[in-house]
Amino acid sequence: MTNPNDESKPENVTQPPPPPPATVDLEGGGGAISNIIRRWKREDLLNRGCLATRGFCFVFSLLAFIIMASNKHGDWKDFDKYEEYKYVLAIAILSTLYSGLQALRQVHQFHTARELFTRRNLAMIEFFGDQVMAYLLISSASSAVPLTNRMREGADNIFTDSSASAIAMAFFAFFSLAISSLISGYKLSNQSYI
């Protein structure tokens, strides 16, 4: 069990010194400076995580775009005969552009340490953009799934396989961007006013 001296000792000892009121103790434990350093480290980690998820999203949407755009095998096996596949292609192009530009902007910011927007506006823009793009990606991917399922029940050839892989890439791009959007939300929640 616990040491009974724990209970008796505090009465003998004079009051422990109260924490200095001047420091901004955000989360309890540690002084103000170690808190600020911890916050910086966390922000750096978040930024790197955001960059990584955007990079993944860029790669996956580029793959979805290339696979879908080259999916023409004549007769009924052309992607542009089906509106679902055209939707997937359009959203893959949009998502490639969006995530590529965001990743470029972030790398540029790392190198020059110069910010185009204020930090708060930037977090807002990232958050809204990620969310809208993620909605578009999951919408396009899940609209194309039933058609591909039906086709593969009848015939299983290079056309249906390519469509399925393009859809899978769109889903992966969605997952990357959904994680990125959660990170942006978390970054929004950790805005400091200092």
Add this chain to the structure above:
Amino acid sequence: MTNPNDESKPENVTQPPPPPPATVDLEGGGGAISNIIRRWKREDLLNRGCLATRGFCFVFSLLAFIIMASNKHGDWKDFDKYEEYKYVLAIAILSTLYSGLQALRQVHQFHTARELFTRRNLAMIEFFGDQVMAYLLISSASSAVPLTNRMREGADNIFTDSSASAIAMAFFAFFSLAISSLISGYKLSNQSYI
């Protein structure tokens, strides 16, 4: 903190006294207390907005659920012969439960002023929940759109009309929840550590 003579004799004072540096001036302009009151008002407005969007989401998902579940007209005109429509029904049920419970919790909190979770955790839970539910809703709605479009090219009857209206309700529920998710993100970003 503030000088009590500020309010009573403003004419005698030539220069307005500079704001006391000890107060936490969050956004510039106005004293600390008016800032806090403004923040409270804004938080109240946000909470009401969140409740309203959740209420709309509840109504729309309930409508989608009822319309889709009653969409059985025999032969090929049964919703449970198509996996897309079953998906819409399942997600409509989930979304009805989620938004109903969230709205109930919020109303209960308004009345008792007692909070089940800490405010920060609550904002996180709301944000993640809204986002995941919105993804599911748009996924189900957009997966059912192409099938309905194809059916309506051939025949336009009560079955296709009911499906279309259920899908429209699912889309409306998605829009409400997407707005709610943006509000939750904004609420997250306005967490104060005071």
